[in-house]
Amino acid sequence: MPSDVLSLSTMTRTTTKTPRVALVTGATQGLGLALVEGLARRLTPADTVYLTGRDAGRVAAAAERLSEEVGTGARVRGELFDVTGQDTAARxxxxxxxxxxxxxxxxxxxxxxxxxxxxxxxxxxxxxxxSNFGTTRLLRAFGPLVRDGGRLIVVASSLGTLHHLAPVLHRHFDGLTSLEEVDKQVAAWRDAVKDGSARAGAWPAFVNIPAKIAQVAAVRALAGLRRDEDARRGILVAAVCPGMINTPTSGLWWDVSAAASPARAAGPLLDLALDPVDPAHYGQLVRFGKALPWSP
Known part of the structure; x- marks a missing residue:
């Protein structure tokens, strides 16, 4: 094992003596629910996994069901959290x-x-x-709370690289150095879609592409500000692509009959969250354990 991985692995082990706390947003169904279940099964009864969502009834029902199914694993605790609220992440x-x-x-x-x-x-x-302002609010609010050996991970997509954007548009998301800059670019793109001017330009019609690129840009911007301190403390900040997942929504766009179930897709993401840190993943978009190139 390389020495840099070993040192971070050792730091991670020494910081897990106190009960661990995990949080998953968008967790009442699909991949989010599978992540909560996977965390609960891999952590200990002393730990807590927060299952969050914007519908109180669905949050309570999902948390109760998982608590019964996981049994001796970590405690699953439901928490109402609407990422669109201006102050909800901070609260x-x-x-x-x-x-x-x-x-x-x-x-x-x-x-x-x-x-x-x-x-x-x-x-x-x-x-x-x-998808976007909710992401930057989460990063702002929870970045300062991540303990030594912790993980701050945004679920994105392999669409979230500049390879999927026309070169003339790369300047909007490449080299951004703050979450405020990311928000400004997202707002400008949003307004261009709303007033129709995006259609006259080079913006892709599939809005998932710029949205995912902006999510990865946010991770890269925050990582640029935290890199040295996070390396010292063994913290990983990254985006992750779970690959194609067999869900009803994905089925509207693609043939997902052979795609992974949410539980199977969650596996590599849980490994990223709980295994020793690979420094090559820091600030990157990771897919199946490998960092994807940001630009062509």
Missing amino acids: LADRLRDRHGGVDVVFGNAVMRIGPDDDPRTLMDEYTEV
Whole structure:
């Protein structure tokens, strides 16, 4: 094992003497639910996994069901969390700080999915609030809470690289150095879609592409600010691609009959969250254990 991986592995082991705390957003179904279940099964009864979502009834039902199914694993605790609220991420972070002092694993998985028959112009406000501004709010609120040896992970897609964007548009997301810059670029793209000017330019019609690229850009921007300190503390900040998943929403766009189930797709993501840190993953988009190139 390389010495840099070994040192981070040792740090991770020494920081797990206290109960660990994990949080998953968008966790009442699909991949998010599978991540909560996987974390609960891999962690200990002393640990806590927060299952969060925007519908109180669904959150409570999912948390109760998983608590029964997991049995002797970590405690599954439901928590209402709408990532579109201006202050909801900060308030939740404050509550978890008061309860636990910090967090060890955060998965940003909340997303609003758009079907092929939807007109993005009518949905862009809510879509970007969930997928993009929700992501940057989560990173701002929970970044300071991640304890030594912890993980701050955004679930994105292999579409989230500049390879999928026309070169003339790369400047919008390449080299950004703050989450504020990312938000500014997302707002400009959102407005261009809403007023129709994006169609006259080089922006792709499939809005998932710029949204995912912006999510990865946010991770890269935050990582650039934290890199040295996170390396010292054994913290991983990364985006992750789970690959094609067999869900009803994905089935609207593609043939997913041979795709992985949410539980199977969650496996590599859980490995990223719980295995020793690979420094090559820091600030990158990781797919099946390998960092994907950001630019052509």
